[in-house]
Amino acid sequence: MSKTRVGLLFGGRSGEHEVSIRSAQAIAKALKSDQNASKYELLPVYIRKDGVWQKGEIAQKILASGEPFYLPEEKTTSTDLVPSPSLLPDPTNFAEIEVWFPILHGPNGEDGTIQGLLTLMQVPFVGSGVLGSAVGMDKIAMKMIFSQAGLSQVKYKMVTRSQIWSNPCIFPKLCDEIEAELGYPCFVKPANLGSSVGISKVRSRSELETALDNAASYDRRIIVEAGVEARELECAVLGNDQPQASVVGEITFASDFYDYETKYTAGQADLFIPAKVSDNIANQVKEMAVKAFLAVDAAGLARVDFFYVEKTGEVLINEINTLPGFTATSMYPQLWAASGISFSELVDRLVQLALER
Incomplete structure (x- = not known):
């Protein structure tokens, strides 16, 4: 049987460009490992910070080095360069791709914009569609939907x-x-x-x-x-119309709050999986995570974050992230590893869920 050609789409125009590259490296490794190597052919596609799409050798180099790459400002004759960043990429340039795996964090990557483009290209892709992605990015719309779904949250x-x-x-x-x-x-x-x-x-x-x-x-x-005085719990969700929740994890940190530096600096935060909470609290978190996933019409994957106020016993939903970090040390794959699904198996399931949807 021929291999399924997976377009790994990474980089992007947001401030999380470098994080996207790190996530893409981990996914690429998983697609080439274990049984995935016989099932999938990896075709990396890199989006520069100025919006230009690149594939072939240039994208491979970015993936291998982990460093953003900038072409000279002058015009280039490279066949790996999709001509104009001001135009939508020509789908014929990527006709060989059978399923996309976008791992673009932040605006122009997980907010529904790239999902709309991939929908127009009529090729399956991993993760939520336009609605779920847009709602997952916009904290105000997200909270309004959570409220309608009856999910408790902070004022x-x-x-x-x-x-x-x-x-x-x-x-x-x-x-x-x-x-x-x-x-x-x-x-x-x-x-x-x-x-x-x-x-x-x-x-x-x-x-x-x-x-x-x-x-x-x-x-x-x-x-x-x-602000609330609470423990920060997280739960991963996997699936489409019948999603499943992972074990519950907890993040602790010494900084004032879980800011950018704390998230992406080694040693700044500790992850506890599973979280040391009662079965009742863990089950409540799982139930709310799935409810939030369905409320925003998410698909494939999401990580849902919560506040657990021990003094009152309240569990408050914080937010849903429809395209969470996907490095080997990120919370999402670690939660599934603790639930019995390895990193390479998780990547395989996500591709299959995209094809199923």
Whole structure:
């Protein structure tokens, strides 16, 4: 039997470009290992930070080195270069690809944009479609859907860039409202960024003002959430219409909160799998994770994050990540490894789920 040709799509235009390369390296290794080597042919496709798509030797080099690669600014005659970053890639350039495995983190990668393009190309792809991806990226839309689904969460307030920048008379009143509704500490987040980029924990009026201004530089929509004293639990979900939940894991860290540096610096955070919680709490987390997955119309994979408030026994959903980090040390594959599914088997299942859907 001929091998299934898998287009591994990585890089991208977001601030998580380097993380995407690391995830792609792990997936590429899995596709070439164990039984996968006889089932799949790997075809890497790299998206430069300026949006140009590259395949062939150049993409292979990026995957091997783990370092972003930049072509000279002048025009090139390379056959590996898809001509214009301002145009959609010509599907005929990738006609040999039978299923796509996009591992593009952040905006322009997991927010529904690339999923829409792949849908137009009429080729199966791993992960959620346009709706699930868009909702999974937009924290405000996500929370509204969670609310409709009856999932408990922290108090929050939506803010727009215009409220922060356009009218100096509105801004003090806005800060008054946030203080009255949410109090301190609270978290200020851009609505559409991943990996904790642009997020600030604030404890005073001056910190709130600075954080709002900073978040507005990243996104026109901002969310402010009440802080809670809680343990951070995570659960992985795998499947399409009948998804399954993994064991529950816990993240602990010494920093003030789980920011970008803590996430991607070795030794900054500890993962405990399974989490040391009661069976009742673990089952509640699993049930809520699957419910959230179905509520946003996710597919293939997702990691769902929770707050566990031990004092009250509450489990509060934080967010769903429809394209989580996929390095060998990332929480998503580790949760499934603890649930009895190896990294290479997990990659195989995801490709099969894409073909099934």
